[in-house]
Amino acid sequence: xxxxxxxxxxxxxxxxxxxxxxxxxxxxxxxxxxxxxxxxxxxxxxxxxxxxxxxxxxxxxxxxxxxxxxxxxxxxxxxxxxxxxxxxxxxxxxxxxxxxxxxxxxxxxxxxxxxxxxxxxxxxxxxxxxxxxxxxxxxxxxxxxxxxxxxxxxxxxxxxxxxxxxxxxxxxxxxxxxxxxxxxxxxxxxxxxxxxxxxxxxxxxxxxxxxxxxxxxxxxxxxxxxxxxxxxxxxxxxxxxxxxxxxxxxxxxxxxxxxxxxxxxxxxxxxxxxxxxxxxxxxxxxxxxxxxxxxxxxxxxxxxxxxxxxxxxxxxxxxxxxxxxxxxxxxxxxxxxxxx
Amino acid sequence: xxxxxxxxxxxxxxxxxxxxxxxxxxxxxxxxxxxxxxxxxxxxxxxxxxxxxxxxxxxxxxxxxxxxxxxxxxxxxxxxxxxxxxxxxxxxxxxxxxxxxxxxxxxxxxxxxxxxxxxxxxxxxxxxxxxxxxxxxxxxxxxxxxxxxxxxxxxxxxxxxxxxxxxxxxxxxxxxxxxxxxxxxxxxxxxxxxxxxxxxxxxxxxxxxxxxxxxxxxxxxxxxxxxxxxxxxxxxxxxxxxxxxxxxxxxxxxxxxxxxxxxxxxxxxxxxxxxxxxxxxxxxxxxxxxxxxxxxxxxxxxxxxxxxxxxxxxxxxxxxxxxxxxxxxxxxxxxxxxx
Numbered sequence: 001x002x003x004x005x006x007x008x009x010x011x012x013x014x015x016x017x018x019x020x021x022x023x024x025x026x027x028x029x030x031x032x033x034x035x036x037x038x039x040x041x042x043x044x045x046x047x048x049x050x051x052x053x054x055x056x057x058x059x060x061x062x063x064x065x066x067x068x069x070x071x072x073x074x075x076x077x078x079x080x081x082x083x084x085x086x087x088x089x090x091x092x093x094x095x096x097x098x099x100x101x102x103x104x105x106x107x108x109x110x111x112x113x114x115x116x117x118x119x120x121x122x123x124x125x126x127x128x129x130x131x132x133x134x135x136x137x138x139x140x141x142x143x144x145x146x147x148x149x150x151x152x153x154x155x156x157x158x159x160x161x162x163x164x165x166x167x168x169x170x171x172x173x174x175x176x177x178x179x180x181x182x183x184x185x186x187x188x189x190x191x192x193x194x195x196x197x198x199x200x201x202x203x204x205x206x207x208x209x210x211x212x213x214x215x216x217x218x219x220x221x222x223x224x225x226x227x228x229x230x231x232x233x234x235x236x237x238x239x240x241x242x243x244x245x246x247x248x249x250x251x252x253x254x255x256x257x258x259x260x261x262x263x264x265x266x267x268x269x270x271x272x273x274x275x276x277x278x279x280x281x282x283x284x285x286x287x288x289x290x291x292x293x294x295x296x297x298x299x300x301x302x303x304x305x306x307x308x309x310x311x312x313x314x315x316x317x318x319x320x321x322x323x324x325x326x327x328x329x330x331x332x333x334x335x336x337x338x339x340x
Numbered sequence: 341x342x343x344x345x346x347x348x349x350x351x352x353x354x355x356x357x358x359x360x361x362x363x364x365x366x367x368x369x370x371x372x373x374x375x376x377x378x379x380x381x382x383x384x385x386x387x388x389x390x391x392x393x394x395x396x397x398x399x400x401x402x403x404x405x406x407x408x409x410x411x412x413x414x415x416x417x418x419x420x421x422x423x424x425x426x427x428x429x430x431x432x433x434x435x436x437x438x439x440x441x442x443x444x445x446x447x448x449x450x451x452x453x454x455x456x457x458x459x460x461x462x463x464x465x466x467x468x469x470x471x472x473x474x475x476x477x478x479x480x481x482x483x484x485x486x487x488x489x490x491x492x493x494x495x496x497x498x499x500x501x502x503x504x505x506x507x508x509x510x511x512x513x514x515x516x517x518x519x520x521x522x523x524x525x526x527x528x529x530x531x532x533x534x535x536x537x538x539x540x541x542x543x544x545x546x547x548x549x550x551x552x553x554x555x556x557x558x559x560x561x562x563x564x565x566x567x568x569x570x571x572x573x574x575x576x577x578x579x580x581x582x583x584x585x586x587x588x589x590x591x592x593x594x595x596x597x598x599x600x601x602x603x604x605x606x607x608x609x610x611x612x613x614x615x616x617x618x619x620x621x622x623x624x625x626x627x628x629x630x631x632x633x634x635x636x637x638x639x640x641x642x643x644x645x646x647x648x649x650x651x652x653x654x655x656x657x658x659x660x661x662x663x664x665x666x667x668x669x670x671x672x673x674x675x676x677x678x679x
Contacts, residue, residue: 077576091468092454095434095655097498097509106501108509108657112577114431115653123432123467132576134651134659136507138588146504158439162449163420163478168439227456232417232474238459284458309476313437315451317476 008175014068050191059217062177063201078137086202092313101151172316173225190335208288212295220292228307246276255286356410360384360544384544385556401562405546408512411494428547444488524669536679553630557637567631571647590617590667600642
């Protein structure tokens with residue numbers, strides 16, 4: 001699964017432009033599912049026949065899109081002004097490299113140079129409005145040969161194993177989730193199962209809205225990356241979850257109050273099978289669960305997440321062992337209970 | 341030489357001030373053929389000399405500094421994090437999520453941590469102090485204490501790449517890209533007969549006080565010197581008086597109160613005569629370069645300064661153009677021929 005995570009993390013897929021990711025996933029899973037199709041907004045659905053029939057198959061979902069940037073204005077000096085696609089804190093944008101547009105052009109985010117800042121401005125992160133991308137062009141005309149307003153960028157691919165069993169990359173949120181789903185599809189499943197690779201999670205969990213109506217799941221399990229705040233100086237009470245402590249189960253986050261029975265079931269499955277897990281201890285963030293819970297007649301929802309440090313930055317950090325625990329727990333949920 | 345390949349190889353070296361010697365073997369092996377003599381100083385400077393074979397020939401020194409800014413480990417924290425202090429001037433607002441090399445017994449990679457949004461106090465304008473930041477290594481405290489104890493040097497970790505046109509991006513263009521202009525000039529002059537002995541001084545310790553040019557200058561004892569460094573290019577926020585110093589305009593020749601005006605004028609004359617693109621800047625006081633130190637080495641060395649326009653100085657994404665690298669290399673070759 002790590003190899004596939006690496007492959008998917010390296011792809012270009014800002015919200016609304018998930019094609020490259022979807023094509024790669026289709027290439028991975030096509031031989032392993034009974035039905036596979038892309039809906040009108042770009043979600044990819046896969047139907048997997050299990051050993052036993054399920055009237056209401058459980059839905060597993062992960063989103064294909066990643067946070068990114070969209071060009072809004074090209075200045076006379078050839079700089080590209082932009083806004084973010086999805087929530088990217090301005091403090092992690094300055095100085096980073098990105099790939100832009102169909103030609104995957106390299107660009108660098110700059111803002112007022114340090115030598116031009118007053119002492120009071122030094123070290124203070126500027127808002128996105130005051131940043132711009134430099135692609136090496138010095139006039140508007142030159143820049144227009146390479147890019148147009150509306151072109152999108154993502155952080156430069158930088159997957160790497162590091163430390164003791166860690167990985168670092170852009171877009172671990174949620175390409176790792178896509179890799180978990182692909183892995184589950186390639187295996188034999190106990191029951192019929194449905195899989196959704198959604199679009200546009202980062203701009204309001206929108207793909208999952210359409211998916212709800214199309215699939216009408218009674219139970220939806222979202223596989224996600226979630227913010228880990230286990231940094232020096234952060235109290236355990238505020239860290240949400242910690243890398244290395246296993247799969248993260250959520251009771252409630254910024255968008256969803258999760259189904260209690262499903263949560264309890266996941267906990268008991270984890271305990272009974274020795275899966276390392278932790279419970280998210282802040283009511284923050286959110287994911288496609290909120291759309292599945294409120295879409296159509298509503299579904300009972302569960303989120304199984306991997307703790308990820310520096311999420312929505314150029315360098316997400318996660319631990320391989322946590323990813324494995326997420327996969328293990330997702331398998332248990334899928335194979336233990338016809339309709340949960 | 342293939343210019344971009346040379347620039348890529350040289351700028352991807354990690355020679356933070358104080359550990360410049362790590363680049364010596366590479367320089368000897370790769371560029372030794374350009375020099376008749378090679379000398380190094382105990383404080384991290386590398387000098388290559390090309391003799392013209394003529395009696396009593398003057399010695400012209402070209403200086404570019406070998407060292408780059410970086411960090412040093414000052415504390416190992418629970419969970420495998422490092423606190424660092426800076427070596428040279430660092431812009432802390434571009435560090436979150438930046439990648440680094442930790443040059444311990446074993447070289448390992450790390451990432452500057454960023455505070456998750458839910459842990460922020462809402463004040464977007466909060467100043468980021470280096471002392472509040474940590475580097476995530478993904479290692480155990482025991483490993484870190486053994487492999488990269490307090491004092492271990494940390495550098496930016498990135499690659500040098502091409503942008504549109506002849507634009508390039510990378511780390512430590514300040515000042516390794518200027519080393520490339522000197523190397524390229526030496527390459528252009530290969531086999532030519534000159535009336536001057538030529539020394540390439542790749543000096544250490546510039547970022548922490550011009551140490552290598554003062555000591556290396558003393559060792560070489562030149563008759564004339566030209567410092568080659570980077571200068572901040574015009575950017576949208578620059579003041580009016582900087583509008584003429586831009587990327588792509590060629591080397592920026594500096595008139596300064598702390599350099600030699602006759603030598604500077606001679607340099608400009610040569611550039612005009614040869615039609616080599618260049619720009620002029622007036623810097624009344626300190627130039628913030630090795631020219632400052634070279635001018636008063638021993639009993640004094642007439643020194644000029646030519647700078648390569650650069651954006652995002654001291655970050656891991658410095659931007660320059662190969663056109664300027666080429667123009668400065670041509671300028672240095674032409675100037676050597678003029679003696």
